[in-house]
Amino acid sequence: MSVFEFAMQMEQDGKAYYEKMAENAANASIKKILLQLAEDEQKHYNIFKKFNEGDLSGVEELKSSRSVILDTAKNVFQQIAGDQGLNFTADVRAAWEKAQEIEKKSEDFYRLKVDEESSEEVKKTLNIIADEEHKHWILIEHVLQFLDRPKQWLEDAEWNNLDQY
Numbered sequence: 001m002s003v004f005e006f007a008m009q010m011e012q013d014g015k016a017y018y019e020k021m022a023e024n025a026a027n028a029s030i031k032k033i034l035l036q037l038a039e040d041e042q043k044h045y046n047i048f049k050k051f052n053e054g055d056l057s058g059v060e061e062l063k064s065s066r067s068v069i070l071d072t073a074k075n076v077f078q079q080i081a082g083d084q085g086l087n088f089t090a091d092v093r094a095a096w097e098k099a100q101e102i103e104k105k106s107e108d109f110y111r112l113k114v115d116e117e118s119s120e121e122v123k124k125t126l127n128i129i130a131d132e133e134h135k136h137w138i139l140i141e142h143v144l145q146f147l148d149r150p151k152q153w154l155e156d157a158e159w160n161n162l163d164q165y
Contacts, residue, residue: 003113004052008045010109014102015041021095029076033143036072037099037136044129056121073139093147100140107133 001009018038025031050057110130117123 002052003116004048007048007110007113008052010106011041011045011048014038014106015045017099017102021099024095029079030143032076033069033073033139036069037139040069040132040136044132047125047129051122051125056119069135069139073142093144096140096143096147100137100144103133103137103140106130107137 015038018034018041022031022034022038025034107130110126110133114123114126114130117126
């Protein structure tokens with residue numbers, strides 16, 4: 001299995017996981033974040049598929065379609081700020097923790113593969129995708145903090161620092 005085939009499988013698995021979480025999400029706003037994460041994983045899959053077919057145009061494609069997940073999340077959390085009685089069960093937290101673990105493994109994998117790659121275009125793309133996976137990890141960290149203390153978190157949240165990732 002080539003690195004691109006392996007990456008394609010990782011992205012498919014991530015997309016399927018987020019779609020399953022979205023199906024089970026009780027909160028429509030949280031579902032929106034999950035579907036955006038699934039969409040990002042599909043974008044990554046499409047780029048690796050092109051690479052696997054010998055088409056290295058994925059670098060420009062990825063640059064032009066950077067994830068908007070952090071903006072989406074900011075808007076979602078602001079929308080649910082007024083919701084009363086926000087309670088989340090332990091299984092919801094566990095699902096998000098697993099999602100965060102998946103993002104970390106993906107980021108680490110792509111960063112490792114950069115060192116093994118000879119093509120500068122592929123290296124750039126792997127770094128960009130690793131950065132995107134890191135943004136997902138940061139987002140999920142904020143979701144986990146929100147799940148633990150929704151009202152306090154919404155009052156204390158400093159969304160402007162998310163733009164640095």
